[in-house]
Amino acid sequence: MQHTFTKALARRKFLLIALVLLATGSGVWAYRRWRTPAAAARYLLGTVERGTLNVTVSGSGQVSAANLVEVKPKAAGDVVSVQVVAGQTVKSGAVIAQLDAGDALKAVRDAEASLASAELSLEKLRRPADALSLLQAEHALLTAENSKQQARDDLTKAYEDGFNVVADAFLDLPDLMTSLNNILYDNTLDGSQWNLDYYVNAIKAYDEKVFQYRDAADAAYQTARAAYDKNFSTYKAASRFSERAEIEALIDDTYVTVKGVAEAVKSAANLIQFYVDTLAERRARPQTLSTTHLNSLNAHTGTTNSHLLSLLSIRNSVQSEKEAITAAERTIVERTAQLADLKAGTDPLDLQTQELAVRQREVALQDAREQLPDYTLRAPIDGVVAEMNIKRGEAVSSGTVAVTLISPQQLAEITLNEVDVAAVRVGQKAILTFDAVEGLSLTGVVAEIDTLGAVSQGVVSYAVKVTFDAQDSRIKPGMSVSVNIITATKVDVLLAPNAAVKNQGSSNYVEMPAAQEAATIGSLTSVQLALPLRHQAVEVGLVNDESTEIVSGLEEGDRVITGSVPSAGTAQTQNASGGFRIPGLPTGGGGGSR
Numbered sequence: 001m002q003h004t005f006t007k008a009l010a011r012r013k014f015l016l017i018a019l020v021l022l023a024t025g026s027g028v029w030a031y032r033r034w035r036t037p038a039a040a041a042r043y044l045l046g047t048v049e050r051g052t053l054n055v056t057v058s059g060s061g062q063v064s065a066a067n068l069v070e071v072k073p074k075a076a077g078d079v080v081s082v083q084v085v086a087g088q089t090v091k092s093g094a095v096i097a098q099l100d101a102g103d104a105l106k107a108v109r110d111a112e113a114s115l116a117s118a119e120l121s122l123e124k125l126r127r128p129a130d131a132l133s134l135l136q137a138e139h140a141l142l143t144a145e146n147s148k149q150q151a152r153d154d155l156t157k158a159y160e161d162g163f164n165v166v167a168d169a170f171l172d173l174p175d176l177m178t179s180l181n182n183i184l185y186d187n188t189l190d191g192s193q194w195n196l197d198y199y200v201n202a203i204k205a206y207d208e209k210v211f212q213y214r215d216a217a218d219a220a221y222q223t224a225r226a227a228y229d230k231n232f233s234t235y236k237a238a239s240r241f242s243e244r245a246e247i248e249a250l251i252d253d254t255y256v257t258v259k260g261v262a263e264a265v266k267s268a269a270n271l272i273q274f275y276v277d278t279l280a281e282r283r284a285r286p287q288t289l290s291t292t293h294l295n296s297l298n299a300h301t302g303t304t305n306s307h308l309l310s311l312l313s314i315r316n317s318v319q320s321e322k323e324a325i326t327a328a329e330r331t332i333v334e335r336t337a338q339l340a341d342l343k344a345g346t347d348p349l350d351l352q353t354q355e356l357a358v359r360q361r362e363v364a365l366q367d368a369r370e371q372l373p374d375y376t377l378r379a380p381i382d383g384v385v386a387e388m389n390i391k392r393g394e395a396v397s398s399g400t401v402a403v404t405l406i407s408p409q410q411l412a413e414i415t416l417n418e419v420d421v422a423a424v425r426v427g428q429k430a431i432l433t434f435d436a437v438e439g440l441s442l443t444g445v446v447a448e449i450d451t452l453g454a455v456s457q458g459v460v461s462y463a464v465k466v467t468f469d470a471q472d473s474r475i476k477p478g479m480s481v482s483v484n485i486i487t488a489t490k491v492d493v494l495l496a497p498n499a500a501v502k503n504q505g506s507s508n509y510v511e512m513p514a515a516q517e518a519a520t521i522g523s524l525t526s527v528q529l530a531l532p533l534r535h536q537a538v539e540v541g542l543v544n545d546e547s548t549e550i551v552s553g554l555e556e557g558d559r560v561i562t563g564s565v566p567s568a569g570t571a572q573t574q575n576a577s578g579g580f581r582i583p584g585l586p587t588g589g590g591g592g593s594r
Contacts, residue, residue: 001016006381012251013361013518014387014419019530025431031386032451035377039416040528041528041529042526042528042529042564042565043526043528043529043533043561043563043564043565044499044525044526044561044562044563044565045513045524045526045527045559045560045561045562046496046497046499046500046559046560046561046562047519047558047559047560048494048495048496048550048556048557048559048560049494049495049556049557050492050493050494050556051495051497051547052490052491052492052493052494053489053493053495053544053547053549054486054489054494054544055484055486055487055543055544056431056484056487056489056540056544057416057420057423057424057484057487058139058420058422058483058484058485059414059415059416059420059464059482060414060415060480060482060483061412061413061414061415061480061481061485062412062413062477062478062479062480062481062482063122063406063411063412063413063475063476063477063479063481064410064411064412064413064465064477065233065350065477066324066408066493067383067384067406067408067409067410067411068404068407069380069381069383069404069405069411069447069448069465069467070401070403070404070405070406070448071096071377071379071380071401071402071403071404071405071412071543072095072159072399072401072402072451073099073374073377073396073397073398073399073402074374074397074398075099075104075371075374075375075376075398076099076395076397076398077099077100077101077103077395077396078099078100078393078394078395078396079098079099079100079390079391079392079393079395079396079429080098080099080100080233080392081097081098081100081241081389081392081486082097082388082391082392082500083095084096084097084385084388085096085118085385085388085405085515086385086386086388087384087385088384088385088519089382089383089384089385090379090383090384090385090405090447091379091382092377092380092381092382092445094378094379095376095378096163096377096378096379096385096402097257097377097402097403098375098377099375099376099377099396100375101372101375101376102593104368104374104375105372107368107371108365108368108369108372111361111364111367111368111369112365114227114364114365115358115361115362115364115365116218116360116363117361118354118357118360118361119358119361120346121149121354121357121416122351122354122355122358123493124345125350125354126351127348127405127592128345129342129343129345131168133342134339134342134343135340137335137338138334139164139403140266140335140338140339141332141335141336142337144271144332144334144335145332146326147324147328147331148325148328148332149163149331150326151321151324151328152325154317154324154326155318155321155322155325156304156546158210158314158317158318158402159244159248160240160523161314161317162247162248162250162251162314162315162317162318163238163242163247163250164417165251165252165254165307165310165311165314166235166251166254166559167235167313168307168310169233169254169258169307169310169311170232170294172303172307173228173232173257173258173261174232176261176300176303177224177228177261177263178302179296180221180224180261180264180265180268180297180300181221181225181322182509183195183268183272183293183296183297184196184217184218184221184268185306185416188289188312188517189287189289189290195293196214196217196218196271198314199214199271199272199275199290200214202275202279203274203278204273204317205280205330206278206282206565207274207278207424208273208288209274210275210278211275213267213270213274214268214271216267216271217264217267217268217270217271218428219267220263220266220267220268221264221267221268222258222261223260223264224257224261224264225259225264226256227253227256227261228257228260228261228401230253231250231253231254231256231257232444234250234253235250235254237251240305248318251288251315251318252312252315255308255312255315256306257310258307258311259304259308259437261304262301262304262305262308265297265300265301265304266301268293268297269294269301270296270300272290272293273294276290276291276294278560282332284312284510288465291495291585305342313519316571320486325423338481344467346441347594355419362476374398377402378424378445379403379405379450380427380445380446380467381405381407381409381445381447381467382407382408382409383405383406383407383408384405384406385403385404385405386404386405386406387403387404388402389401389404390402390403390404390405391527397432398451399475401454407447407467409467409468410467410468410471411466411467411468412444412466412468412473412481412483413462413463413464413465413466414464414481414483415461415463415464416461416462417459417460417461417466417491418453418460418461418462419455419461421462421464422450422572423487423488424449424464424485425444425446425449425487425488426446426447426448426449427445427446428446428485428486428487429443429444429445429485429486430443430444430445430446430466430483430485430486431444431483431484432444432466432481432482432483432485433481433482433578434475434477434478434480434481434482435482435569436474436476436479436480436481437474437475438476440472440475442468442469442470442472442475443468443469443470444466444467444469444483445466445467445469446464446465446466446485447466447467448464448465449462449463449464449465450462450463450464457555464483464485466483466485470515485562488542490541490542490549493541493542493549493550494549494550494551494554494555494556495509495548495549495550496538496547496550496554496560497546497547497548497560497562498543498547498548499563500548500560500562500563501540501548501561505561506536507537508533508539509536509538510535510536510538510553510560510561511534511535511536511561512533512534512535512536512558512559512563513527513529513533513534513559514529514533514534514560517529521531521559525594528583533561536553536554537552537553538550539551539552539556540552
């Protein structure tokens with residue numbers, strides 16, 4: 001029993017020691033593998049070269065058994081001329097018909113004018129401020145400052161005029177209030193009662209409405225009297241040297257007082273006139289003094305109206321001049337900023353914005369000009385006119401079969417998806433290869449593109465016909481054919497390998513060896529480099545399967561990093577294509593050549 005236990009303990013110790021040794025060895029192995037200095041990495045190199053870049057779209061199909069090509073206009077319009085007849089032989093590019101291009105020409109003229117305007121604006125931004133512009137800006141600022149000072153002076157005068165208007169009102173108001181008080185509350189009509197009561201008692205038997213007039217006249221007078229007494233007290237305490245706020249409040253209070261007095265005058269006149277009219281209806285004669293009262297009240301009405309107009313006018317003047325000062329202050333701020341901008345020069349952001357506007361106008365003009373050829377219907381191939389479907393004066397739509405040609409040339413019929421076909425145009429060059437004839441490569445031209453696509457299992461495809469530039473007896477109808485259509489070509493441009501171009505956000509860059517290392521690399525295709533690598537921002541253009549056009553940022557002969565390969569002790573690797581995005585690569589883009 002004891003012996004068995006001892007053997008088990010020895011076995012466990014042995015197993016524990018083995019595990020420790022294994023863990024230690026693994027750690028050392030991992031450390032050596034993962035901690036290899038970054039400088040040990042070996043990088044693949046590419047060279048920036050100058051050449052021709054072709055962007056292509058690829059498709060496959062068969063050699064056609066029937067050499068019929070349907071010619072369709074790309075634009076809609078009225079046919080202004082037809083220049084071929086059925087049975088006529090035509091050459092590729094010959095004009096078949098002309099559509100009315102008036103609207104397209106107008107679009108070009110408008111785009112040219114828009115571009116010219118944008119270019120003028122850009123040129124103006126690029127020019128430094130001249131002496132005349134600075135002088136004009138300084139003059140504008142001085143004018144705004146003068147306007148503010150003038151508004152201040154006018155406001156001062158408005159307050160002075162306002163006090164004068166108030167003073168004029170109080171020249172008349174005391175006498176007017178006394179006269180109004182005498183008319184209503186004196187006993188000149190009957191020594192035993194107020195005139196107010198006399199007018200009521202004289203006609204109350206005829207019309208009790210007189211009590212309403214009496215109450216209205218009495219209430220209006222009491223209201224006017226209270227406002228007048230308070231206003232008059234404020235006026236006596238004020239002077240021309242009072243604070244502007246006090247003068248403005250005095251003008252407002254006096255306006256309210258005069259309006260109340262005018263209402264009291266009106267109410268008193270209404271009472272007396274009702275008395276006169278009621279007696280006149282009954283052919284009774286009113287007291288002569290009532291006519292005197294009405295004449296006085298009519299005069300008081302003219303006086304109060306005149307003061308109300310003056311007070312209202314001066315109130316508006318004060319408000320208008322205050323607003324003029326505020327407007328002048330805003331203008332001063334604007335003119336000061338404009339002058340500072342002129343002295344500082346054009347804002348880089350404004351310049352970039354206008355440069356972008358020019359580029360947009362250039363693209364719009366290019367688009368408008370590219371539409372013009374669509375109004376001229378041309379033969380895409382050599383052939384014989386088999387059928388004419390249009391006449392002069394007819395309106396045709398894009399996609400309508402205008403002419404059917406019989407071609408002596410062989411045709412290839414291929415299909416393209418909806419993304420690729422958008423880049424294809426009639427007349428574009430193509431390269432054709434054949435499965436049945438190894439090594440044979442023929443050139444051709446796009447002759448026809450279907451306007452309507454065919455839908456199969458949710459995928460839209462379009463038929464495209466390509467004519468052969470040369471005949472080959474080995475090519476038979478029905479043979480399989482692969483076609484690369486050249487959709488864009490750039491000649492004599494800088495080209496970098498796609499694997500070298502990376503992007504970060506909306507910008508692109510390449511990684512390059514440090515300057516001192518680049519000088520020793522020569523023509524090597526891979527090299528061991530020390531980190532960090534140098535990042536160089538680039539602007540890219542067209543892209544095909546192999547190369548990217550470099551618009552700016554690099555020069556011919558520059559060496560760029562296209563990937564990395566394992567070095568001794570380096571665990572992590574990156575191949576030439578892993579982790580890199582090819583900017584602008586068209587969907588389905590075919591091979592390119594230089």
